[in-house]
Amino acid sequence: MNGRDLITATMRELERVKVIEAVIEGRLRCFQAAERLDLCERQISRLCRRYEADGPAGLVSGKRGKPSNRELPIDLRAQAMALVRERYADFGPTLACEKLAECHGIRLARETVRRWMRDAGLWVPRRQRTPKIHQPRARRACLGELVQIDGSDHPWFEDRAPACTLLVYVDDATSQIMALHFTATESTFGYFEATRAYLERYGKPVAFYSDRASVFRPTYSRNGARGVTQFGRAMYELNIDTFCANSSPAKGRVERAHLTLQDRLVKELRLRGIQTMEAANAYAAAFKAAYNARFAKPPRSTFDAHRPLRDDEDLDAILTWRVQRKVSDSLTVLNDLTIYLLEETEASRKLIGHYIDVWEYPDGRIELRADGVALPYLPYDKLAEIDQGAVVEHKRLGHALQVAQAMQAQRDNRRVSGSPSRTNRGAAVRKPAALPGTKKPRAFTQADLNETILQLATQHTKQLKPASKPGRRSARAH
Known part of the structure; x- marks a missing residue:
């Protein structure tokens, strides 16, 4: 094996040379070499014959320098890269692979397209891209400018x-x-x-x-x-x-x-x-x-960029939540799961089918306005307790979950400890027993809650089950 072969030889092939030399010199048995190289004994015998005939060069894999048997045709690669270069030059490998299969019927693996695009210079891996340089921005000159x-x-x-x-x-x-x-x-x-x-x-x-x-x-x-x-x-x-x-x-x-x-x-x-x-x-x-x-740092300029509020700028009216809602045929307006009833007047009748403004103030006040005039109304709070599909920002999700858990616990306690008429006249909720050695009752646990709900559900099922009576109707029911 010459110097060039030594340079290109892999560590696995060098290990193979040492093991085969040891077998030929008698320092290692065939079955021991087979275990070390993870080969069968017949293959070890073949490698020994190659080594005796051609020396270390006979142990080099015959596939070296030859294309793989699974390599795709060169024409297919040229066609795919021509399409990518012509139509999808700014596409990523994943999207380019999808478009080749969708628009041209060329189905390739995503990593294959990635390797071909990288070799053709059409895509640069993220690790090899030049990092973006974010130069520091100078401060503004005056107070109140930004x-x-x-x-x-x-x-x-x-x-x-x-x-x-x-x-x-x-x-x-x-x-x-x-x-x-x-x-x-x-x-x-x-x-x-x-x-x-x-x-x-x-x-x-x-x-x-x-x-x-x-x-x-x-x-x-x-x-x-x-x-x-x-x-x-x-x-x-x-x-x-x-x-x-x-x-x-x-x-x-x-x-x-x-x-x-x-x-x-x-x-x-x-x-x-x-x-x-x-x-x-x-x-x-x-x-x-x-x-x-x-x-605090001193500004470069002593000029104050703040402007005073004008007399016509009413912060109470400006800092409000404003939406437009349509007036129904029954003179009602639905906003935020709450129905508002407009007073029946000639002016309000003209608003049927038109949109009016709903203003919500930070203190919770609601105003219905049409052409800048506040309209008298009565709230009909029928759907206010239903919160269906509320949109919550990701920053508010933790607080929203805490509120939801508190409201669910309140509703569960109200249902469990409700009056007999509201619980289908079931038995009263069993109070938790007192802790041993104390007079105070122990805390109402989740197991107690589940047991109580199961009892109420069983009693409710028994009440709904009709009594069996002889006759055609009962026989059909059975």
């Missing part, structure tokens, strides 16, 4: 209270915290409350910079055009621009502030024994002043 906003869902009160969300407003030019607002979830009304406090304190900034949550960017489109969220509509009426960041590092000022707040603010709340959102919002002003004195 304000980054975001919410942080975190156990701010540790184990003293459930987790909640902190809405943070950070100025891009100075890294100054402009607003802190504790709320249950990162919702539109939560941002309305925080934004109202911001506007009343500083005025209107030039723009808000946020992430792509559904509060700021709609997740649906109509006729190819993306709609407008309630927050975006309110900011448009206030003449404040809104921009969404393409990535979290793009709004790094507020993301960096989250890390500091989740450390310092949590400990400050612990030292003061604060465990409610109301008390935390009252303390937020003092913490904000201390934070800005420690971490």
Whole structure:
């Protein structure tokens, strides 16, 4: 075996040479060599004869340098790559493989297409691509020119209270915290409350910079055009621009502030024994002043870009949830699983079949408006308790599950401990026995609940079962 063969030989072939040499020299038996190389003894005998005839070169695989018996035809590869280069040059291997089978009847394995496209230079593996360079963006020049906003869902009160969300407003030019607002979830009304406090304190900034949550960017489109969220509509009426960041590092000022707040603010709340959102919002002003004195940067320009609110800008009317609903023939309006009855007047009769505006305020008030005039109505709360197919943002899913569990437990307790008339006149719920050595009853467990439900279901089935009577009808029933 010459030097070139040694270079190209694999470790497995080198091991084979050593074993066969040991067999020929008598240092190893055939069955031992067969076990070591995972071959049969007859194959070991063949390899020994090849080694004696041709030396180490006789042990080299005869398939080396030859195409595989399973290799696809060269014409098929040329045809597939010609189609990919002509029509699917910017396609990924998976999609290109699907289109070749769907449009041209060329069925290939996805990895085969991937290898061919890589060899032809039509696709570069992700690991070999040049990494994108994200250069740092310079701060804005003035205060109020760009304000980054975001919410942080975190156990701010540790184990003293459930987790909640902190809405943070950070100025891009100075890294100054402009607003802190504790709320249950990162919702539109939560941002309305925080934004109202911001506007009343500083005025209107030039723009808000946020992430792509559904509060700021709609997740649906109509006729190819993306709609407008309630927050975006309110900011448009206030003449404040809104921009969404393409990535979290793009709004790094507020993301960096989250890390500091989740450390310092949590400990400050612990030292003061604060465990409610109301008390935390009252303390937020003092913490904000201390934070800005420690971490805020001076702006490059002393100009303040905030604008005062105009006299015609009513925040009570602007910061509302507005939807349009159609008036039915019976002068009713359905919104959010609640039916509203309009007063029967000449003006309301003219609204049948037309759409009116439904305004919901942050405090829960509902107004039905037509041409800017509030209409008198009576709520007919028939479907309010039914929550069918509610759309929940991924950031609010944890809170929504907690609310669902609490409501389910409340409904289960109401059903189990209801009056006999509401439980089909069944037996009263068996109270749990007292714990040994105590006078207090033990907690009502899930096993007790399941047993009680089974008893009630059995009694209900017995009541519904008709008594058997002789006759044709009972015989047909059986």
